[in-house]
Structures are given as C-alpha cells and as structure tokens.
Amino acid sequence: MGTEILLQVNNVKKYFPITKGLLFVKTIGQVKAVDDISFTIGESETLALVGESGCGKTTTARLILLLEQPTHGEILLDGKDIYALQGDDYRRYRDRVQAVFQDPWSSLNPRIQVRDIVAEPIIVNHKLSRQEIRDRVEKILVDVGLDPVHADRFPHEFSGGQRQRIAVGSALISNPQLIVLDEPVSALDVSIRAQIMNLLRDVQKQYHVSYLLIVHDLATARYMAHKIAVMYLGKIVEYAKTEELFNNPVHPYTKALFSAALPSHPDIQREEIILHGEVPSPIDPPTGCPFHPRCPMKIGTVCEKEIQTLRCKDNTEHWVSCGLYAEGRPEPETGRQQ
Amino acid sequence: MSNEPTLRKNTTQRANGNVILDVKDLRTYLFTKKAVVKAVDGVSFFLRKGETFGIVGESGSGKSTTALSLLRMEPKPAGRIVGGEIWFYGENILDKNEKEMRKIRGSRISMILQDPQTSLNPVFTIGNQVSEAFTVQEGRKNNQGTLLQRVIDLLRKVNIAAPERRFSDYPHQMSGGMKQRVVGAISISCAPDIVIADEPTSALDLTIQAQYLRLLREIQQTTGISIIFITHDFGIVAKMCDRVAIMYAGKIVEHGPVRAIFNHPLHPYTHALISSVPRMEARVERLFSIPGQLPAPGEMPAGCRFAPRCMYADDRCHKEYPPTFGGLSEHTEHTTDCWRLEDPTWEPKSYSR
Structure with a gap:
C-alpha cells in the first residue's frame, strides 16, 4: 500500500488577511489557518487529518480542491503543481480529485434526479453518449449499494445513509485518483455509519482511489486510515502510520486528545490528561510551539521561543514536532500506552 | 440467580x-x-x-x-x-x-440543551441570564449585592476564570465550551x-x-x-x-x-x-x-x-x-x-x- 506517491504537499501556508475599512481597505493582521504543513498520500492510501475545530484541516482540504490559493508552498499531484494547471489539465484535475461532504442533506441538489447528480462529473468533463452515461451511472449505483431502479428519484426520497451513498457514487464516477472526505459519517446515525465506512473501504479497493479523510472522531480515523496527521492551530504536530500512532503517541497534544476520547467500554480507564484553557486564536498564535500554553510537559524557553519542525523519530516514519524531541536532546521515556 | x-x-x-x-x-x-x-x-x-x-x-x-x-x-x-x-x-x-x-x-428538574449558542439569549449579559434563574424562582427579595455574589460564586463553581469580569460579558464574547458551562451553571443554580x-x-x-x-x-x-x-x-x-x-x-x-x-x-x-x-x-x-x-x-x-x-x-x-x-x-x-x-x-x- 502506498508505494507510489500520488499527492505531495510541501510547506503549504494559507494566511487569510484581516482587513479594516470599507473604502480604504487596510490589512491589519493575518489568520494563519494553515501554517507550513507537508505530507504525502500514496496510491490507494488513506490519510486522516485529525484535530479540533479551527486547526486548519478543512482549509487544507479546500486547498487541495483548488478552492483556495495557498500563500506559500506547493501541492503536487503525480509530480505536477496543481496551481500551475491550465486548460485541459485543469479540467482533468477536476476529474481526478473529487470530494464527499459531511451533510448529505445540503450537498445534493434537491431539484435534480439522482441519475443526473451522479452523472454530472462525466457530463461536464467527458464526451459520452447518453447510453454510455446511463450504463456508467447504473454500474456506479450498484457499486455503492443502491438499486439502479431508483435513479429517477429525487434526493428527498432517500434516507441519510442512502444520500451519502449517492454522494460517494457521484464522486467515484469519473474514476478519480483522490477523494477528499470531509467528515463523511458524522452527520449520519450510528447504525448507518458502519455501512458507509465499510462502503468507502470497499470502493477504495475496487477503484484504487486514495482518500484524504478529514475527521474529528479518532475511532473512525483508526478504522479508515493508513496514516494519520494530527493538526493543532494550523500545524501538523504528529504524523505517523495509524497503528504506530495509536500504539505509541508521543506529542503531548496527541496524548491529551487520545485521553479525551470517549472509551468504548465502561471498564476502560484512561489516564485523564485534562487540558486547561482553550485553543488560542489563530490571529495571534503563541510564539514557539503553538501548544505550549496548554502543554502539561512544556520545558521552558525551548517550547516558548523555538518553532519546532517535524522531525523523524528514530527512522520509524513517525514524525513529531515537539520541544521534547528537539535535536540534541535525549529522547524522553514515552511510556507506551495501550 | x-x-x-x-x-x-x-x-x-x-x-x-x-x-x-x-x-x-x-x-x-x-x-x-x-x-x-x-x-x-x-x-x-x-x-x-x-x-x-x-x-x-x-x-x-x-x-x-x-x-x-x-x-x-x-x-x-x-x-x-x-x-x-x-x-x-x-x-x-x-x-x-x-x-x-x-x-x-x-x-x-432542570435541563441542559445541546447547543449553548441557542440556549443563551444574545442580547443579555451572562450575569443577567444566570441571575434570572434566582429571581424567577425566589422572587425579587434578594438585594443586588448578594445576588451578584451568588452569580459570581456559581460561575466560579463551573470553572469560569475571572467570573467578576466575565459576569458582564455577552454570549458572543465566549467560546462554545465556556457558554456550555454557563448553561450548566444556570441549570444547577x-x-x-x-x-x-x-x-x-x-x-x-x-x-x-x-x-x-x-x-x-x-x-x-x-x-x-x-x-x-x-x-x-x-x-x-x-x-x-x-x-x-x-x-x-x-x-x-x-x-x-x-x-x-x-x-x-x-x-x-x-x-x-x-x-x-x-x-x-x-x-x-x-x-x-x-x-x-x-x-x-x-x-x-x-x-x-x-x-x-x-x-x-x-x-x-x-x-x-x-x-x-x-x-x-x-x-x-x-x-x-x-x-x-x-x-x-x-x-x-x-x-x-
């Protein structure tokens, strides 16, 4: 899995200006929504971005979908800079990268039949005969677990789970290489979530598609993702293969996040690391490590002053950005947690 | 058994x-x-x-x-x-x-609802809304001084930092977690x-x-x-x-x-x-x-x-x-x-x- 790199994100920053004045617009500050992040997604691989609201995970998704221009940095798909694409290449990009959003009640146009919703990407970007389009739609509907007989219905005639299947079908029909999944199951009922998660995993194998999964639920990330990047205040603080991350989280924020997650059984007692305070404002982020004001393990000036970069821990492809793991420091005891 | x-x-x-x-x-x-x-x-x-x-x-x-x-x-x-x-x-x-x-x-029997954004009134201060619970249930017999003190004590109980200052804030000045704690304070008041x-x-x-x-x-x-x-x-x-x-x-x-x-x-x-x-x-x-x-x-x-x-x-x-x-x-x-x-x-x- 993930032998060939499909998507490469290099040092991407996205700052939104804060302006003042109506006529004479002045920039008085910047919101550092995404601040120097890098990651890769391999073919048929799922990368999950986890973090709390405001950490920049949705902005990252929007950058990859070409809905925002980055302030700095580059994003490469198959080695080509996606912001330099023009003409046919640009149109091809829309074929190759698709998205599924959180809320299937608002993401599907209520006035359009399911057949046309699903077919839209290939109607727009391909010259196909009606019969070909019809056949493709029916095959996709079967693949996402819907009855092709229902293709002439409208979205309101379907339940939440079925609508999400329609959204997945529409994203798949152009045979994309990457699908951005923005909280794909969190608007669904608990008994429906497993259906959609299993569907996404099945079509990933069938269509060899990669996923960028935006998610706040850690259990969902563990079930769906091959790799996980933990974000905090616009930065990636820890980045590792899923099993490695869950077996051996090292960043204090990751540890706190894991300890805050709800247990799946009443007998599971976790060490409670309750963080104090709230996420600082990205308009005025703290100096040094963005997590240091809440960090239970911070070490003086190293954390308050120096910006840590992602550093690889003993060649395990486990990256962490933390003063405790700064160069030249002895590696702290991690205390592997179950 | x-x-x-x-x-x-x-x-x-x-x-x-x-x-x-x-x-x-x-x-x-x-x-x-x-x-x-x-x-x-x-x-x-x-x-x-x-x-x-x-x-x-x-x-x-x-x-x-x-x-x-x-x-x-x-x-x-x-x-x-x-x-x-x-x-x-x-x-x-x-x-x-x-x-x-x-x-x-x-x-x-009191209630805490899902969304603190909608359970607090945006045009009244936090202190006003917390003290309302006291005046509604107990009548207006409390004098303002003791009422204020009770509200501040209550806000402190739900871990709101500097309740003396937060008291006169409006809901939009608070984060989601803080608003939900205010709602919690009202529900136990x-x-x-x-x-x-x-x-x-x-x-x-x-x-x-x-x-x-x-x-x-x-x-x-x-x-x-x-x-x-x-x-x-x-x-x-x-x-x-x-x-x-x-x-x-x-x-x-x-x-x-x-x-x-x-x-x-x-x-x-x-x-x-x-x-x-x-x-x-x-x-x-x-x-x-x-x-x-x-x-x-x-x-x-x-x-x-x-x-x-x-x-x-x-x-x-x-x-x-x-x-x-x-x-x-x-x-x-x-x-x-x-x-x-x-x-x-x-x-x-x-x-x-």
Whole structure:
C-alpha cells in the first residue's frame, strides 16, 4: 500500500488577511489557518487529518480542491503543481480529485434526479453518449449499494445513509485518483455509519482511489486510515502510520486528545490528561510551539521561543514536532500506552 | 440467580432504593395531519438519587421527546402525552397544572440543551441570564449585592476564570465550551434534584468535551444531583452512566446497569449497535453493519420495531411486539424486549470483529 506517491504537499501556508475599512481597505493582521504543513498520500492510501475545530484541516482540504490559493508552498499531484494547471489539465484535475461532504442533506441538489447528480462529473468533463452515461451511472449505483431502479428519484426520497451513498457514487464516477472526505459519517446515525465506512473501504479497493479523510472522531480515523496527521492551530504536530500512532503517541497534544476520547467500554480507564484553557486564536498564535500554553510537559524557553519542525523519530516514519524531541536532546521515556 | 427468564408483568416491583423519579408506560404521540406518530410509545424507567442514567438512541428513537415529556414540554401543539405516569417524589407530574409545573421546571428538574449558542439569549449579559434563574424562582427579595455574589460564586463553581469580569460579558464574547458551562451553571443554580442533559457535548470539541464531562461529574459528587443523559454516543454512556436504556423507534428495547449492557447485550439491536461502532483502543478488521434503515415516523412496523433489520426475526416478531423479559444475566435490573429470550439459553451470536 502506498508505494507510489500520488499527492505531495510541501510547506503549504494559507494566511487569510484581516482587513479594516470599507473604502480604504487596510490589512491589519493575518489568520494563519494553515501554517507550513507537508505530507504525502500514496496510491490507494488513506490519510486522516485529525484535530479540533479551527486547526486548519478543512482549509487544507479546500486547498487541495483548488478552492483556495495557498500563500506559500506547493501541492503536487503525480509530480505536477496543481496551481500551475491550465486548460485541459485543469479540467482533468477536476476529474481526478473529487470530494464527499459531511451533510448529505445540503450537498445534493434537491431539484435534480439522482441519475443526473451522479452523472454530472462525466457530463461536464467527458464526451459520452447518453447510453454510455446511463450504463456508467447504473454500474456506479450498484457499486455503492443502491438499486439502479431508483435513479429517477429525487434526493428527498432517500434516507441519510442512502444520500451519502449517492454522494460517494457521484464522486467515484469519473474514476478519480483522490477523494477528499470531509467528515463523511458524522452527520449520519450510528447504525448507518458502519455501512458507509465499510462502503468507502470497499470502493477504495475496487477503484484504487486514495482518500484524504478529514475527521474529528479518532475511532473512525483508526478504522479508515493508513496514516494519520494530527493538526493543532494550523500545524501538523504528529504524523505517523495509524497503528504506530495509536500504539505509541508521543506529542503531548496527541496524548491529551487520545485521553479525551470517549472509551468504548465502561471498564476502560484512561489516564485523564485534562487540558486547561482553550485553543488560542489563530490571529495571534503563541510564539514557539503553538501548544505550549496548554502543554502539561512544556520545558521552558525551548517550547516558548523555538518553532519546532517535524522531525523523524528514530527512522520509524513517525514524525513529531515537539520541544521534547528537539535535536540534541535525549529522547524522553514515552511510556507506551495501550 | 435462576437462569429462567421471567415474564415481568408488574412494573412496580423493580424500583427499590432511593428512587426519586419513576416513569411508567409513558406515551407521547405527535398528532400531525398525515398520521399519528407514536414518538414515545410506552416507556418505563426509574432514576435513583445521585445516579447517572443514560438514554441512548438514534434520531427518531424518541429519546429527546421522552426528556421533554418529563418536564411537560413535549413539542406543542402536535405533541401530547396520551398516557402513563411520571412519579417524582411521590407526586405524579402529569397531574400538575401549568402553574405548579413552573415551580418544578428549573428549580427541581432542570435541563441542559445541546447547543449553548441557542440556549443563551444574545442580547443579555451572562450575569443577567444566570441571575434570572434566582429571581424567577425566589422572587425579587434578594438585594443586588448578594445576588451578584451568588452569580459570581456559581460561575466560579463551573470553572469560569475571572467570573467578576466575565459576569458582564455577552454570549458572543465566549467560546462554545465556556457558554456550555454557563448553561450548566444556570441549570444547577436552584439546586435541582435532576438535571436532564440532552446531548450536552455534541457541539463541543474533544478536549473541551472532556473538561465538561469532568465538571458535570464533580458537580454531581458535591451536590448529589441525579443526571439523565440523552445521547447517541455509547462512549458517553461508557464514561458517565450507571444505568442505561436503549431506545429504538419509541420503545425502550433494553435497559440495565452499564456493565451488564456492554458485557452482555441481549437485544439484537443493542448487540449489533455496539458491534458496529469503531473503537479507538484496538484495531478492528471489519465493522458489523446493521442492514436497512431506521423506520420512518408514521410507518412503524406492527410487531417488534427492529424486526425488519433483525437477523433473528421470525413471523411472530413481525406481527406482535414482544413482552419485557427481566432477571436476565446476573442483574435483576437488566430487561430486554425480545421474543428470542423465551429460550432461556439464547444469546445473540458474536460478530467477527
């Protein structure tokens, strides 16, 4: 899995200006929504971005979908800079990268039949005969677990789970290489979530598609993702293969996040690391490590002053950005947690 | 304990020890133009002093309507409580008139709603809204000085930093977690016996949720209030609750102590639901997924509500609603509505995980 790199994100920053004045617009500050992040997604691989609201995970998704221009940095798909694409290449990009959003009640146009919703990407970007389009739609509907007989219905005639299947079908029909999944199951009922998660995993194998999964639920990330990047205040603080991350989280924020997650059984007692305070404002982020004001393990000036970069821990492809793991420091005891 | 399931006919027997709320066969129907929706269809449970009771269910299960019915705030005009009894300290809430209800709401049974953004009024200050609870319940006999001090003490109790300054803030100046703590402060301001928390943390981030749940537990330990948690999340139940009822389409299908339910779920719905939730603690190869969808309101199956999605259902399940079987496993309070339990040795098959 993930032998060939499909998507490469290099040092991407996205700052939104804060302006003042109506006529004479002045920039008085910047919101550092995404601040120097890098990651890769391999073919048929799922990368999950986890973090709390405001950490920049949705902005990252929007950058990859070409809905925002980055302030700095580059994003490469198959080695080509996606912001330099023009003409046919640009149109091809829309074929190759698709998205599924959180809320299937608002993401599907209520006035359009399911057949046309699903077919839209290939109607727009391909010259196909009606019969070909019809056949493709029916095959996709079967693949996402819907009855092709229902293709002439409208979205309101379907339940939440079925609508999400329609959204997945529409994203798949152009045979994309990457699908951005923005909280794909969190608007669904608990008994429906497993259906959609299993569907996404099945079509990933069938269509060899990669996923960028935006998610706040850690259990969902563990079930769906091959790799996980933990974000905090616009930065990636820890980045590792899923099993490695869950077996051996090292960043204090990751540890706190894991300890805050709800247990799946009443007998599971976790060490409670309750963080104090709230996420600082990205308009005025703290100096040094963005997590240091809440960090239970911070070490003086190293954390308050120096910006840590992602550093690889003993060649395990486990990256962490933390003063405790700064160069030249002895590696702290991690205390592997179950 | 005998293994023989006993058909529980007399619902009054089960409640023993410090029961402060006893709900019997509560029915709240919604009368719409098209159909009568049986949102809450014969729900019985009880609540002891100082315990945390969870009601879990998916959308449309009737969990929120149940909670609102306890305060006689069923969604009007469509909603009406058509039957049942709600015994609260020996008095039936359903016999009270509106004036008497107002004395109960807030001061004896209070509520925390899901979204703090909508439960606080944007045009009044935090201090104003917290003190309102005191003046409404106690009249205006308090002088301003002591009132102010009480509000500040209360805000400090819910861990709001610098309450002297926060007192004059408006809701938009606070973060979501802080607003939810203010709502929490209002709900405990009159020292109620019961707090009903309807998905209080689903709008909050993970680390803020952890802060809030710990706060609720601390408040419970110091004041001894009972909490009813309405949630869709088994994680909240596992972390917070002593006992839990699982609702599906207007009925409580299984009910019991939390550990009994997690270790030994007997209703096929509970069992399937627990197996279909991904876990953070361990790698799961493949999740079990429950086929089908929730029944649409107004199109309830005639028999067991879960029968169309149940792998164990037979003809009778589709025609006739099962009785409640009690005395299951080692817990006398563990009850389940399922025909399969007629066979005393029956257990749902474990799904490969």
